[in-house]
Amino acid sequence: MALQEVVVEAYRVTTRATSNAAITTISSKTIEGRANANYDKEYFDDSNQSSNSFVAKKKTEENEISKEAITTVTSKAIEGRPNTNFIQTLQGQVPGLTITTGSGQPGANSTVILRGYGTINNNSEPLYVVDGVPLSAENFKQINPKDIVKTEVLNDAGATAIYGNRGSNGVIVVKTKNAPTKRQLRKLKKEREKIEKIEKENAKKEQSLSKYEPVEVDQEEYESFVENQFENSAATPLSTFSIDVDNASYTNIRRFLNDGETVPKDAVRVEEMINFFKYEYPEPNNNDPFSINTEYSTAPWNPKHKLLKIGLKGKVMADKNLPSSNFVFLIDVSGSMDDDNKLPLLKQSMKLLVRQMRKKDRIAIVVYAGAAGLVLPSTSGADKDKIITALDDLEAGGSTAGGEGIELAYKTAQENFIKDGNNRIILATDGDFNVGESSDSDMETLIEEKRKSGVFLTCLGYGMGNYKDSKMEILADKGNGNYAYIDNMQEATRFLDKEFIGSMYAIAKDVKIQIEFNSKHVQSYRLIGYENRKLRDEDFANDAIDAGELGSGHTVTALYEIIPVGVQSEYFNAAPQLKYSKPLSTSLNYNDELATIKFRYKKPAGDKSTEMVQIISNSSLPLQKTSADYKFSAAVAWFGLKLRDSKLVPNKTTEDIKALAKQGLKNDPDGYKAEFIRLVEMVK
Secondary structure, eight states: OOOSOEEOSSSSOOOSOOOSSSOOOOGGGGOOTTTTTTEEEEEEOOTTTOOOEEEEEEOSSOOOOOOTTEEEEEHHHHTTOOOSSHHHHTTTTSTTEEEEESSSSTTSOEEEEEOSTGGGGTOOOOEEEETTEEEOHHHHTTOOGGGEEEEEEEOTHHHHHHHGGGGTTOEEEEEETTOOOHHHHHHHHHHHHHHHHHHHHHHHHHHHHGGGSOOOOTTOBOOOOOOOOOEETTTOOEEEEEOOOOOHHHHHHHHHHHTTOOOOGGGOOHHHHHTTSOOOOOOOSSSSSEEEEEEEEEOTTOTTSEEEEEEEEEOOOOGGGOOOEEEEEEEEOSGGGOSTTTHHHHHHHHHHHHTTOOTTOEEEEEEESSSEEEEEEEEETTOHHHHHHHHHTOOOOSOOOHHHHHHHHHHHHHHTOOTTSEEEEEEEEOOOOOSSSOSHHHHHHHHHHHGGGSOEEEEEEOOSSSOBHHHHHHHHHHTTEEEEEOOSHHHHHIIIIITHHHHHOEEEEEEEEEEEEOTTTEEEEEEESOGGGBOOGGGTTOTTSOOEEEETTOEEEEEEEEEETTOOOTTOOOOOOOSSOOOOOOOGGGTTEEEEEEEEEEOTTOSSOEEEEEEEESOOOOGGGSOHHHHHHHHHHHHHHHHTTOTTOSOOOHHHHHHHHHHTOOSOTTSHHHHHHHHHHTOO
């Protein structure tokens, strides 16, 4: 018998005769155990339940028909059977087909086991194909038996010969009364091919953009703090705090907003947002390490209040005067760092720093995961290839013994200590310490002891989702250091390349500020930000108390909101009347003074502090006549207070914040201030 066409499906067959019952199929019965040996196969497939058809055209004249692995059940065979579930109508009709119910009760879900290769391995679900479309078992069981024209059950070689591995558990093929024609299938195939092409292109785009997808921040940790409240100047005229040159909070906030995430309240440290930006303060014109600059005007979010800006500008060190550096890279290579925006970004950022090393500079690399290890002994900056190769060889894996890594890094730094040099550990991590001493208090105790070695600390934060900002903040605050969050190579270039000298070379350490407000003019005041940098008043003159460092050319800005005397404000609480004490009277000689500001600092290698004093006059400028720096820093503070949902700011209108920032849009060569305005627009 010579056949010109064989369609291996229930819905399209070549027949020799027709009858009133189901069509008698030849189809897959022409396939022997060595199936497909004599056929070309045209295959139309989609894993998401798209049409499947297998059309085989005969190449030889004769083929022997084998029926051992195929059973056909026609509509006549299932007519009159009482089961409403189509699966149950096959019970007893097919050799090797076992149908059970989970509970043994009528109506319970059926389990189908069809003897075949796959069932030997306990994976019993057969492949269901209805009118050429694969269906799930659940949907297959919903077919109305009255709609069935014919059913074929294939197992063993017959199933795998036609359907490949997908048929290893057997195949149940059903033709219904509404089966599509061959022409319809060809049309569907062409349409599906177009869709598949589009889906593949979209999948590639999604994969390339996957690193920008928002992530859950439930496991990120931020130190909780209460916003500074207004103080009564008559009762507490002194305000004391340490400077803060960190700016990690701003880049972290930028990451949240760019990812479409809500910014966690405690991730917002207003002083770090302000100090991310550079301001045009003059350099010191004497032997002092920094200049002091003040400006006094109206608080933009509450016109009844005033705003005092205090700005410092560190002296710029010439390249030729930079001391030799002894750097120790302390790199987290634990399993939590195995993301594109962690260890791979870390390696690329560190190379920026390596390329700036001189022959007299030295770099060692310490890594930590389940344990800490020295992967590169202290090496001359001239041997850049060796240092970069050591970085490239790093891989992530394991738990995180952060405390052990810090111990080894300080040991390495001290062993290679350069007298009068720049001795610094650069810690790069997501802060997820989980082995050994790893709590925030453990880290604080450890780093307070290590800072006595004279080694400075720079903390670089990477990643998202499990980022531990609280630990990074503590390490930088307590370790004579600074802290930056690296969210991309642009930020790495800013901090480690363009601002390399300011980030890595300190000109002063333990810099403290104390302001005494004149209660004759100041009714109440509050420091904006710096909540975790506040000091006791008596600690100002105590040289044993740690404070922040100031880098070469760095600017530091602090803002005070002031309620002037005579202004009615809902935020002012009058001092209680005292029985045994009376407020000190103010001398007439100080009528023109708003406040006196004092600074204390040590040289980078010094132990004794030097004090500087400056008087701030009670002279307020109209807001429109203030400098661009004043307007922009006030706008940044305003936005930060909005993100924290401050209860002390009556006006949080986005348009007003943006308008003030635009007025201060000056000296922006890298576009960071313009970018800030874009971020403001994202928060309504």
